[in-house]
Amino acid sequence: MYAFDFERPTTLADAVAALSKDEAQALGGGQTLIPTLKQRLASPSALVSLTGIADMKGICTSDDGALCIGGGTTHATVAREAADSFPALSDLAGNIGDPAVRNRGTIGGSLANNDPAACYPSAALATAATLVTNSRSIGADDYFQGMFTTALEEGEIVTEVRFPIPEKAAYMKFEQPASRFAMVGVFMAKYTDGVRVAVTGASEEGVFRWTEAETALSANFSGDSLSGVSLSGEGMITDLHGSGDYRAHLVGVMTRRAVAAAR
Amino acid sequence: MPKDSGIGAPSKRREDVRFLTGAGNYTDDINVHGQAYVHFLRSDVAHGTINSINTDAAAAMSGVIRIFTGVDFEGVGGLPCGWQVTDRFGEAMQEPGHPVLAQGKVRHVGDPIAAIVADSLEEARNAAEAIELDITELPAVVDMKAALEDGATKVHDDLTSNLCYDWGFVEDNRDAVDDAIKNAAHVTTLELVNQRLVANPMEPRVAVGDYSRANDESTLYTTSQNPHVIRLLMGAFVLGIPEHKLRVVAPDVGGGFGTKIFHYAEEAFCTFAAKACNRPVKWTASRSEAFMSDAHGRDHVTKIELALDVDNNFTALRTETYANMGAYLSTFAPSVPTWLHGTLMAGNYKTPLIYVNVKAVFTNTVPVDAYRGAGRPEATFQLERVVDKAARELGVDPIALRRQNFITEFPYATPVAVEYDTGDYEATMVKLEEIADISGFAARRAESEKHGKLRGFGVNCYIEACGIAPSNLVGQLGARAGLYDAATVRVNATGSISVMVGAHSHGQGHETSFPQVVAEMLGIDEGMIDIVHGDSSKIPFGMGTYGSRSIAVCGSAMVRATEKIIAKAKKIAAHLLEAAEADIELKDGQFSVAGTDKSVAWGDVTLAAYVPHNYPLEDIEPGLEETAFYDPANFTYPAGAYACEVEVDPETGQVTVDRFVAADDFGNIINPMIVSGQVHGGLAQGIGQALLENCAYDENGQLLSASYMDYAMPRADDVPFYEVDHSAQTPCTHNPLGVKGCGEAGAIGSPPTIINAVIDALHSGGYDVTHIDMPASPSRVWAAMNAVK
């Protein structure tokens, strides 16, 4: 780890100011960033911890019925507090990493990082969630821009994520055997006006919507309606753990299972 | 009722109190006053010529004490190889040099190029980044068969090729085996890979070198399974330090699994640098460093052919194996694919003709050496997979085929040079059948199928050679060290006892089980006895712990030393009781005169030995301390039968181990709870190999599985609740305890059991898959199913 300055502001305004300094970087739960620093793969001049900002923590329901989660809320809190209001999201959060990761890692950090194998991006995209930052609101369809790439500007902070609560939803995660991140993760959300399916872990482009499956499921919400649709392995990740074809196949299996498990 | 102390008692592991409460004293817990830290700059290319190393800027940086490169080690020896294999043609293996720091060339990712000693680790790492390296990258040799082709790039320019040796065993059987296979009624052939593994002990390697100018003495604290072996190798062959000036301490060690047997560059470096810098020097491996510098395990590519007659009797076996040595010869590397592998190819079967060919190959990868089981898992895997495949081809029951070919008479001399002293393979198979509830399998399979899963049953037998090893025998086979062990029993004045042992405990529970033996022999409380291990200045010159040898070899030395104690104590008791020595009996810690009520307690006798007021000084010396060295007459041969049931999800290829039954014959058992624990751990590692673990390189020699993000270790939810049994016992005939060793069995017997079950599951679903290489990961299982759809 290289040397850095450390700040822990208690207001968003102070955090934004601190992040305006050259090479300053936000620190959420540190579950991605700290290992990166330990391996000397990043050298920020200052770390600005967001954990002291009370306004960025916690879960509530907005007037329009969306579930609003503060950007600094840990996975463990989401797993616990969304269990009744949005069980699929609670399940997703409760299966990220191990207890230590869940008690430190935050939803804002996960979405800002946009790891191609991370779980939350699929939930945000499948629910057309709104990512609220210190300066604007960004729709999920505009937010995710490929592996580790998002619409966030330098120093911009994810302060809240607003999830329209679906009628029914499920997250099906097929774990990569070593890391237990998603080798393929499918978030399926059914709304009155249609079904959205978002896939993480599989594509070289990061999280994506599987529109053919959405169309089929919107027309007929059953696993059978997927029998005619399939994905090609092209553009899917091939690595030590499986080929692109295998991942494409898993997307189909996990989507069918998500339909069966939806609640 | 189980006993509550002594031999056979499930005594609780006393060392666990300190391990589980954070009171252990591991090497990284040792900090010597004034210590400096070393960081190794390691090669990030697999193969290259070092044109220059410019350390000027780095050496001037804050905190830097000194930077070492290969030049600084030109005057000392390289890391020695402890075993010389003789090839098929009677020639010695090719043995390249193994410098402490790279000289002229780097040969694998992780090869140390420079070592920066600084006041702090951060300063050492900063300086490492300022070293200017000029390396010309060369083509990397990764694939073993390609490495042996004419014109292949050579890993070592001074060798004639990348072939370390071409070993044939037994070479004289070669033609007879070829004939038998040609004329067989049936031949089953299988080509397979026994993949490379990383041992991954929980504690990474650590070394602290210390030098005292006061008495010109060097001390090395290190994460070793065998401190005396390190003292011998490093002192005599690398640094030229005589034994009396070199102390090696291996304190609490957090798991070894073989990879902490070997003498490593970092140990020699810290010892050398402590003197050169006149500062203690500490190195603690990061997990990333462990992946690219701990000796790896396995990595065999094999073709095996099993010949059977019309009655399904095994008539001949032929194998051809390519064994990866990596870039250099690690301490015992040459012995693993040969004497620990070829000699086990008979397995539990009376196959009359066997020929094993092994080509050991240098590649631009991390050196490969012994890992839990070492050679024996590779032998068992191929043999038990080919037997299973034969049963399927012939349409016979896999248990019946094994049973029909079991060796039933002992001692049994195999056609591959070893003699099994005892065993009863039928007995462990019967136990297995009892516990595995084979008759209930059909119902369990139907239940799985209801849930869309395929259920498979896999069975496996294994034999291993443990208690390594008779010194004169291994000497003939090329070992450059003796393999006896030693123990000193020091009885204190009040009767408490310290036993100094050459074996080293790094998880095995010696501190509990060894005292049980002495307590049983003397009839005193286990709590009066402690063992001392891991410090060359305190213990006799024993050879350490590996090859399931501790209780069989070092335990036997301890028995012999305790027998000497008893003999002397009886003399003292006879004097105190004014009786004839021949009439003295020892029972429950009391010496009594046979047929009388006269007795004297253990503590009175021990006190008399140290306060010899009323003592036969004219006949015997005062004091009560005895040492014994024990060299076994033969290996021991634990054996067993394993079975498991797996479920395969045909949609994803995911394999789940639902049940695992292990019936082992370990001979006599000192502590059944510890034995179960050893089997459990071995099974977890075997299941890890079968389903999860894979150390993979790309074609450029880059390590693809260089962290836990890509190297899958077994976790608690990957393994079932095991059913283990070790009640079938044929005591070893040649050691005083009748023990065989249990440390490696689980890791040897489980991989083929799992793969046999996976193949069975796939067949039940109509997938005619004949083999899947390990790890049988979901993607591989899915691909195998697709290939036959």
Ligand SMILES: Cc1cc2nc3c(=O)[nH]c(=O)nc-3n(C[C@H](O)[C@H](O)[C@H](O)COP(=O)(O)OP(=O)(O)OC[C@H]3O[C@@H](n4cnc5c(N)ncnc54)[C@H](O)[C@@H]3O)c2cc1C
């Ligand atoms: C062992 C392990 C297993 C894991 N398994 C999984 C898994 O199965 N699934 C999964 O999805 N993830 C997994 N993770 C990742 C985990 O969810 C991380 O917590 C998450 O990816 C990052 O969140 P964080 O709060 O720790 O962010 P940090 O590590 O603190 O930061 C990550 C990045 O986001 C930025 N950042 C942090 N917070 C904000 C914010 N509010 N606004 C803007 N930028 C911000 C930082 O500057 C940094 O660039 C695992 C991690 C570990 C260590």
